[in-house]
Amino acid sequence: MSDQAQAQSGDLEQRLSGFAGQSSGESSEGPDEVNQAMIRHWVEAMGDTNPVYVDDAAAKDAGFPGVIAPPTMLQAWIMRGLRASQDVEAARAAGTAQGDGPTDRLMSMLDEAGFTSVVATNCDQHYVRPLVLGDRVSMTSVIESVSAEKSTGLGVGHFISNRLDFTDQHGESVATMRFRILKFRPRTEAASGAESTGAPEATARPKRPRPSLTQDNRFFFEGTKEGNLLIQRCSGCSTLRHPPRPACPTCRSFEWDTVKSSGRGTIYSYVVNHHPKVPAFDYPLVVALIELEEGTRLVANVSGIASDAVVIGTPVQARFETFDDELTLPVFHPVDGSDIGDTRTVTESKGAH
Amino acid sequence: MNPTTLAFDDVSVGDALPTLEIPLTRTLIISTAIASRDYQDVHHDPVLANQRGSKDIFMNILSTNGIVGRYVTDWSGPGTVLTDVNIRLGAPNYPDDTMTLNGSVTAKDDAAADGSGGIEVTLRGANGLGDHVTGTVRLRLPAGAAGSQRVAR
Numbered sequence: 001m002s003d004q005a006q007a008q009s010g011d012l013e014q015r016l017s018g019f020a021g022q023s024s025g026e027s028s029e030g031p032d033e034v035n036q037a038m039i040r041h042w043v044e045a046m047g048d049t050n051p052v053y054v055d056d057a058a059a060k061d062a063g064f065p066g067v068i069a070p071p072t073m074l075q076a077w078i079m080r081g082l083r084a085s086q087d088v089e090a091a092r093a094a095g096t097a098q099g100d101g102p103t104d105r106l107m108s109m110l111d112e113a114g115f116t117s118v119v120a121t122n123c124d125q126h127y128v129r130p131l132v133l134g135d136r137v138s139m140t141s142v143i144e145s146v147s148a149e150k151s152t153g154l155g156v157g158h159f160i161s162n163r164l165d166f167t168d169q170h171g172e173s174v175a176t177m178r179f180r181i182l183k184f185r186p187r188t189e190a191a192s193g194a195e196s197t198g199a200p201e202a203t204a205r206p207k208r209p210r211p212s213l214t215q216d217n218r219f220f221f222e223g224t225k226e227g228n229l230l231i232q233r234c235s236g237c238s239t240l241r242h243p244p245r246p247a248c249p250t251c252r253s254f255e256w257d258t259v260k261s262s263g264r265g266t267i268y269s270y271v272v273n274h275h276p277k278v279p280a281f282d283y284p285l286v287v288a289l290i291e292l293e294e295g296t297r298l299v300a301n302v303s304g305i306a307s308d309a310v311v312i313g314t315p316v317q318a319r320f321e322t323f324d325d326e327l328t329l330p331v332f333h334p335v336d337g338s339d340i341g342d343t344r345t346v347t348e349s350k351g352a353h
Numbered sequence: 354m355n356p357t358t359l360a361f362d363d364v365s366v367g368d369a370l371p372t373l374e375i376p377l378t379r380t381l382i383i384s385t386a387i388a389s390r391d392y393q394d395v396h397h398d399p400v401l402a403n404q405r406g407s408k409d410i411f412m413n414i415l416s417t418n419g420i421v422g423r424y425v426t427d428w429s430g431p432g433t434v435l436t437d438v439n440i441r442l443g444a445p446n447y448p449d450d451t452m453t454l455n456g457s458v459t460a461k462d463d464a465a466a467d468g469s470g471g472i473e474v475t476l477r478g479a480n481g482l483g484d485h486v487t488g489t490v491r492l493r494l495p496a497g498a499a500g501s502q503r504v505a506r
Contacts, residue, residue: 038388045381045388046416048423049354052431062358062432063495071435072422075415079390086392117395117405120414124439155406186406 012113014326016146016158021214022102023142030077034069034135042073068130074166074175077137102143106160110183115157122180128173136169142215144178157184207324208280217244219258224328227320229261231296242296263318264335265292272307280323286310290318290332304333358432361470361494370428370456370474375420377412377450377480385416412446417478417486424454425474425490433492436471440488444480452485454478459489468496 032038036054043053051058052068059067069077088104107118131137147159159182166175211221223230232244236253247254270288277283284307291297300318302310315335322328375381386396391413394401402410418438426433446452456476464470471493478486 041388042385042419045384046419046423047375047381048419048426050423050426050431058431062430070419070422072415072418072438073389076389081390082392117407118393119445120442122441123414123418124437125418126437127435130434184406 012109013148015109016106017210017213017326019102019106019143020145020212021143021216021218023140023215028078028080028139030137030139031081032077034077034131034133034137036067036133038076039067039069039073042070042076046070064130065132067133069132069135071127071130071175072125074125074127074131074137074177075164077131078139078166103141103162106143106146107183110158114185115183117155117157117186118181118183119154120179120181121159122178124178125175126177127175131168131174135174137174138167140165140167144214145212150182152182152184154182155184155186157182206279208327210326214244216246220244221327223258223260224320224330227328229263229292229318229330230258231261231292231294232256233259240294240296242298259294261292261294261318263292263330265290265316265318265332267291267302267310267312267314267316267332268297269312270302270310272310288316288332290316298330300329301331302333303331354427355430358430359428359494360497361464361468361472362497364429364458364461364472364494366458366461368458370424370454370458370476373424373427373454375452375454375478377446377448377452379410379448382410382412382416382446382448385419386413389413389415389419391415407445409447412485414440414442417442417446420452420454421476421478421486421488421490424456424476424478425492429492429494432495435490435492437491438488439490440486442486443484444482446480446485447482450480450482452478452480456490464496469493 039053042048043050048070050070052062052064053059053070054067056066059065110116141162141164144161144163145159146161149156149158159180161178161180164177164179165173166177168174211217213221219230219232231240231242233240233256234248234251234253235255235257236248237251239248239250240259241249248256268289268291270286273281273285273287274283286302286305286307288300288302288310289297290300302316303319303321305314316332317335318330319333320328321331383397386392393413395405395407396402396410396413399410402408417440421438421440422435425435454476456474458472459475460473462471471491474490474492476486476488476490477484
């Protein structure tokens, strides 16, 4: 039972981590222009008597082009409203159609796992300019990260961070926002014990740290899972680059694709880690900068060479090592196929599977 | 609120904002949620809020943003240009409590060529359970001449 719960928990975490870097699918255009009626509702509810939100002359007197919206009202312009909220709730209750977007799927997945409550924890807003009457606000959103399971004062749950970009009718940025929520299992259910997740076995080897996946680097880790070492290539000038990043440093193009590396390269530089010993790794740990024959370099572990026998310039070949269900990484071995010196390192490494 | 915009020159690091007490009525929590088009039941339906693990309805984050913005401009005046509102939420704002806001000026940029400039206010809003909100607000204030100009109302 606890094994099963643990397996399910691990499976969930794997599926959750896949959301990082995805567009949330919540792109939306505000249904209405920035307008006096909604502003009036807002300022009356908030008890805000600032005249620049309701009085054109006062706004101009204060240096604005006319009535402005309260800057903190930003999100209100793109909220989906009552009917759409009810439709989503009804679909969830019926267990039928879910929303199309990744956020809807993420929320449904967490709901099903018992994390039925949600609370906002952080909100950072930056305003490029005040919104004025007649502006039309659109928003796009990216899921920046989904945390591992955390214990909080409210209960056990997962933190979800989103970045929202707000633009006006001309496509110009008017504001940006980072928003973090906690999707958690209410304590009343947790207290019953029925839903408690088993603690990891004390003897289980901890997993390696997860990469922080983004829209830019996701291809790399998906490639390694399939035994492919992919390098980002600029679509504009064909320059290769690694580590992954949004723009080409040569021609500044944002367009890119990937090429598959042969996996052949040489050790450009390296360090040998002895301390501190992180339980997920074997020591001494050789961390090397590999120069691939395609021309880019990447940081990776070296196996099959005793840590005191590593030599800069040694030809190496990538092999793919699967550390757990979620993580496959290239590990570089001497190219002649016969491991050099003490083979203890590679033996231990294989033992860690 | 203060009808005259503070001048950048007249603000110093360490200046305290006046305390603002917000009575947390059900009307406030519900009307602000609806004004922000947030129809999640935890912000207006006590029974459903309870089923979801909350002891009662509670204020939504957009409303906390709105009140934080209001708190600062109540002090700095209508000519304020808000540029950043960064908040962290703690204890929920449940009904029948009071949130007490306090803040002070914690940073001041160099003045721009026209005499205007940016400042940072660090603030805290506490209710009976503890800190509901902590955070910083960045705003631009005009130069002295503009700051002392007459403002309608």
